[in-house]
Amino acid sequence: MSEEPVFDTQGVVKKFMYVNRRAPYGTIYPLEILESVLVAAAFEQDTSVAFLDDGVFQIKKGQDPKELGMKNFSPTFRALAGYDVEKLYVEKESMDARGLKVDDFVVKVRVVSAAELAKLMAEQDILITG
Amino acid sequence: MKFGILVNEGPFNHQASDSAYQFAKAAIGRGHQVLRVFFYYDGVNNANKLSEPQSDDRNLVKLWGEMAKTHKVDLVVCVAAGMRRGIKDEVLAEGFHISGLGQLTEVGIAADRLLVFGD
Numbered sequence A: 001m002s003e004e005p006v007f008d009t010q011g012v013v014k015k016f017m018y019v020n021r022r023a024p025y026g027t028i029y030p031l032e033i034l035e036s037v038l039v040a041a042a043f044e045q046d047t048s049v050a051f052l053d054d055g056v057f058q059i060k061k062g063q064d065p066k067e068l069g070m071k072n073f074s075p076t077f078r079a080l081a082g083y084d085v086e087k088l089y090v091e092k093e094s095m096d097a098r099g100l101k102v103d104d105f106v107v108k109v110r111v112v113s114a115a116e117l118a119k120l121m122a123e124q125d126i127l128i129t130g
Numbered sequence B: 001m002k003f004g005i006l007v008n009e010g011p012f013n014h015q016a017s018d019s020a021y022q023f024a025k026a027a028i029g030r031g032h033q034v035l036r037v038f039f040y041y042d043g044v045n046n047a048n049k050l051s052e053p054q055s056d057d058r059n060l061v062k063l064w065g066e067m068a069k070t071h072k073v074d075l076v077v078c079v080a081a082g083m084r085r086g087i088k089d090e091v092l093a094e095g096f097h098i099s100g101l102g103q104l105t106e107v108g109i110a111a112d113r114l115l116v117f118g119d
Helices: A029-042 A053-059 A075-083 A092-097 A114-122 B016-029 B041-047 B060-071 B079-084 B102-110
Strands: A015-020 A046-051 A087-091 A110-112 A126-129 B002-007 B033-039 B074-078 B096-099 B113-117
Touching (some): A015 A029, A015 A053, A015 A114, A029 A046, A029 A126, A029 B079, A029 B102, A046 A053, A046 A114, A053 A087, A053 A092, A087 A092, A110 A114, B002 B041, B002 B102, B016 B033, B016 B041, B016 B060, B016 B113, B041 B074, B041 B079, B060 B096, B074 B079, B074 B102
Parallel strands (some): A015 A046, A015 A126, A046 A087, A087 A110, B002 B033, B002 B113, B033 B074, B074 B096
16 A cells, blocks of 8 residues: 655644534444544544534433443543633533523533524634534 | 645545545646545545445545546545444555545645545
């Protein structure tokens, strides 16, 4: 196989936002995107995570998917702070529509309106959806 | 312009891989550069050399491999996502290689735009 090219990324910091729109179980996207968030943070990028639509359930307290044969990965969100990923946004409209409150989450989040989130998204260099 | 591409879905089941391929082809045709295509989630299935579509259908695994060869596009399969799905060196099609998620972050930093193909 050909040699892997190496790109010069030294000293470049971009704004990466990871956009979570799906329920935590049922598809693998939320679990796998989280692995990708941790890697971007390890690269010392300006990393943030947004939760909207059913994605807000990913950080809900009290998850127990054992009966589904799945692993509760919500504690991993608490590890984000250790990687300096502290910009966690929850879209207010999605939270309200699902009857959730800011105390229902396993991590400290900033609740923003859809309009505010759109503005934050527009400021990013990279948006990665999962 | 320098593009990075993220493919989040497998071939045939979803149009994401077709759209990503057509985009890459068009971009290269217009003189742009595709630095890297990163295959994540079920997208790793695009690298399975055992894939054998019907003869009158497009063969995405082969098409990607040919693009890598002709235009020096770096095709990276995520190691963690690949292992879950049995996409390892034994079944890896020509033109692809397996590496870590750091390759996705890296191309995001290096490219002018990172395009995501999936839902």
